[in-house]
Amino acid sequence: MAQIGISFLGYTFKALVFAVLAYAGIICGKKFRDKKDAEKAGVSQKGK
Secondary structure, X not given: XXXXXXXXXXXXXXXXXXXXXXXXXXXXXXXXXXXXHHHHHHHHHHOO
């Protein structure tokens, strides 16, 4: 029975790590996209 609990904790930890990595990827991707869009908007306004 202890092996089942240890295995469950291991899978829970892995799922938590993947969830944190996915969330970090979403946040970093949004920041990168916002920066890229801001740079593009600045270039297009200078051209006017």
